[in-house]
């Protein structure tokens with residue numbers, strides 16, 4: 001609930017409260033007033049970042065720890081502007097250094113690890129299809145085999161499933177087919193979703209027919225039908241093979257429709 005409020009307003013209120021407190025207690029003697037204003041602003045900027053990036057911080061433990069450590073560091077900086085606390089901290093120099101410089105060092109390390117992990121994860125997610133978890137086209141340059149057979153798949157009759165049973169059932173059909181595509185892959189073979197009901201699989205040379213037979217077996221008792229086209233390819237001939245396998249798939253679909261056979 002709290003985090004749904006605009007972070008800017010919350011941060012501004014905290015800043016105003018801090019500035020008011022500084023001014024009210026100023027006669028009792030703070031250190032440098034300028035220092036205090038800057039420390040307060042940095043603290044509030046941190047709060048603002050914490051609120052706006054809350055989802056990311058929540059999901060990554062290192063960002064969370066780094067954020068906590070940085071907040072601690074800033075609070076400590078603020079508190080040590082109070083002469084009474086500053087006097088005490090000066091007496092425990094090592095402890096003061098650990099609280100001040102140590103917590104800053106820890107924050108920087110944790111935040112750096114957190115950002116690195118988050119970036120890696122984002123890159124990984126950006127090449128995955130959200131609905132099925134299969135790779136999307138962005139992953140094409142990273143095909144793991146040098147020579148392979150490329151199979152272009154298209155589901156048959158998805159539109160009529162959508163129209164008669166609803167989009168959610170159509171989604172389930174796509175998800176189930178994707179599961180089976182992935183299940184039939186060996187190491188280094190990859191499955192991609194390249195369009196609504198279109199998929200590409202790269203399998204080891206001479207394995208396409210075996211792969212497709214496996215799909216038929218896995219989908220034996222399920223009303224999921226598909227057309228496909230197979231082309232042999234290398235990384236350099238990939239784009240041509242993609243076009244040719246799409247055409248071969250289309251030819252199979254046209255033929256099956258003409259003969260009114262469900263494949």
Ligand SMILES: Nc1nc2c(ncn2[C@@H]2O[C@H](COP(=O)(O)OP(=O)(O)OP(=O)(O)O)[C@@H](O)[C@H]2O)c(=O)[nH]1
Nearest residue numbers: 154155156157158159160162167168170171196197
């Ligand atoms: N449920 C669902 N449907 C989708 C999705 N993406 C595309 N579609 C639908 O899939 C259908 C694909 O079109 P077509 O390939 O012409 O439909 P089809 O019924 O499979 O026709 P054929 O390929 O000729 O058998 C369209 O109706 C799209 O709206 C999706 O993510 N979920």
